[in-house]
Amino acid sequence: MRPAAGHSTRLKIGSINHTRKAEEFNVRLNDLATKLLSVRGGAYLNWLRLYDPEYPWRKAEFQKELNQCPNRLYYTSRGGLSNIAVRLVEAGVDIDAQWRWHSNALQAASSAGYDEIVKPLLGRSPNVNAQGGRYRNALQAVLTGSYNTIVEL
Numbered sequence: 001m002r003p004a005a006g007h008s009t010r011l012k013i014g015s016i017n018h019t020r021k022a023e024e025f026n027v028r029l030n031d032l033a034t035k036l037l038s039v040r041g042g043a044y045l046n047w048l049r050l051y052d053p054e055y056p057w058r059k060a061e062f063q064k065e066l067n068q069c070p071n072r073l074y075y076t077s078r079g080g081l082s083n084i085a086v087r088l089v090e091a092g093v094d095i096d097a098q099w100r101w102h103s104n105a106l107q108a109a110s111s112a113g114y115d116e117i118v119k120p121l122l123g124r125s126p127n128v129n130a131q132g133g134r135y136r137n138a139l140q141a142v143l144t145g146s147y148n149t150i151v152e153l
Helices: 003-036 043-050 072-079 082-090 105-112 115-123 138-145 148-152
Strands: none
Touching (some): 003 082, 072 082, 072 105
């Protein structure tokens, strides 16, 4: 074996090992995020009591109750957490639940161009004409950002 060929083989094997470790890390990270977003145990509520992603400048609201928070799918869609959003959709989370800034998960994902979240949401037949939020509806949210791939969906 020539030295260059041996070096190349070691690099390929090293890349495979790093890729596998990254995938394992990604699975663990998704599991941790899913636990954070769980309504059982209070992690999700406590997170939103301490920090509101829509109003990060506000102080902690320790009296906040779960019914004063958006459903978990809203924030995962808004943040582009596609693996977690898909898990929540598959678990049957209400895809049409309304909230403030972006109205619902479809509008939140659409406004940022997260087509990997929009596709599974559309697969569950959401109310695509739901009115509310900053952009009034999901189509307006997509058009504002010029996300043509989502318009085609």
